Amino acid sequence: MRSIRFFLGVALATFLTLPSGGLDAQNVTVRYNITPYQGKAAAFEAALKEHVAYRSAVGDTWNWTTLQMAAGAELGEYVIISGGHTWADVDAYEATPAFMLMQQHWFATVQPLVEEVGMRFNVNNTDLSNPRPAGDPARIIGATRYWIAPTQMSTFLEAVGMFAEALRGGDMYWSVTQPVSGGAGGTMLIAGLGDSWDDIRRNDEIAAGMNAHYGEARAAEITQMFFGSFLRTQEYVLRYREDLSLTGN
Numbered sequence: 290m291r292s293i294r295f296f297l298g299v300a301l302a303t304f305l306t307l308p309s310g311g312l313d314a315q316n317v318t319v320r321y322n323i324t325p326y327q328g329k330a331a332a333f334e335a336a337l338k339e340h341v342a343y344r345s346a347v348g349d350t351w352n353w354t355t356l357q358m359a360a361g362a363e364l365g366e367y368v369i370i371s372g373g374h375t376w377a378d379v380d381a382y383e384a385t386p387a388f389m390l391m392q393q394h395w396f397a398t399v400q401p402l403v404e405e406v407g408m409r410f411n412v413n414n415t416d417l418s419n420p421r422p423a424g425d426p427a428r429i430i431g432a433t434r435y436w437i438a439p440t441q442m443s444t445f446l447e448a449v450g451m452f453a454e455a456l457r458g459g460d461m462y463w464s465v466t467q468p469v470s471g472g473a474g475g476t477m478l479i480a481g482l483g484d485s486w487d488d489i490r491r492n493d494e495i496a497a498g499m500n501a502h503y504g505e506a507r508a509a510e511i512t513q514m515f516f517g518s519f520l521r522t523q524e525y526v527l528r529y530r531e532d533l534s535l536t537g538n
Contacts, residue, residue: 316413317379318372318466324365324405333367333402334533341535343394347387355533356430361525368527372413379410409468411478417446417453417465420482427462427482430527431489435477441518445477448515452495455502461491489526 325333337355344353356368382388421427437445449465462482481489499508 316372316415317374317376318370318411318413319374319379320409320411321369322363322405322407323367323369323403324363325367325402326404329402330365333399336399336402337367337533340391340395340399341533343398344387344391344535347390348385349387349391349535350385350538351382351535352538353535354426355530356527357530359429359526359528362523363525367530367533411466411468414446414465414467417449419453419457419462420464421462426529426531427484428529429483429486429489430480430529431483432478432480432525432527434523435479435519436521437475437477438518438520442475442477444514445518448511448518449477449479451503451511452499452515455508456495456498459498461494486526 341353341355351371351374353369353371356370358364358366358368435445453465464478464480464482466478466480468476468478481491483489496508499511502508503511
């Protein structure tokens with residue numbers, strides 16, 4: 290069991306079980322879902338911008354990316370993430386000299402405007418992902434969360450791997466991650482990483498790429514295998530908020 294505080298200074302105790310099968314323990318993402326009080330979004334953004342500047346001034350050693358829900362059931366929510374860490378990074382973060390100062394500043398400035406906070410760890414599947422070039426963040430992210438059917442995780446991963454094999458090499462980028470805490474067991478996240486809304490609506494290109502790589506009959510089999518491996522999905526779109534992010538560390 291580990292006690293974690295991170296960005297918000299919220300103490301959490303979580304049992305972490307790291308699944309196998311392509312997950313990279315050197316690429317852990319800390320994710321917060323934050324909902325401001327109704328009618329307080331503008332004040333929340335102003336306070337968050339002030340807090341990000343404060344963290345930079347006192348020497349936060351992590352980058353933090355802020356995303357805003359642009360479509361989906363969680364409209365109005367903000368997502369703050371920091372990725373590319375090891376579990377050792379996670380354990381050491383609280384020991385940084387600036388941590389207590391950042392915690393106190395958050396509670397004094399931002400937390401009074403926050404109605405709800407959710408937190409989880411995601412672990413990147415580097416075998417299945419196709420990340421954007423370094424230093425080129427996605428401006429629009431189209432994400433789908435999949436609830437995997439019992440005993441079908443290996444089938445889901447196999448099918449996604451075949452999609453990845455067919456689609457790599459072009460200008461299409463995506464991430465495949467698995468939540469490993471926060472009550473999200475048995476789910477996977479696939480996110481399309483683009484510069485515009487059109488970049489995350491490329492189903493025709495995906496189908497064409499699969500047909501070209503495997504032939505139509507085999508591509509149809511793989512697609513059927515994929516859709517048969519999960520029970521339900523939840524889709525949402527996020528917009529990158531550079532003005533509310535901390536980068537360059």
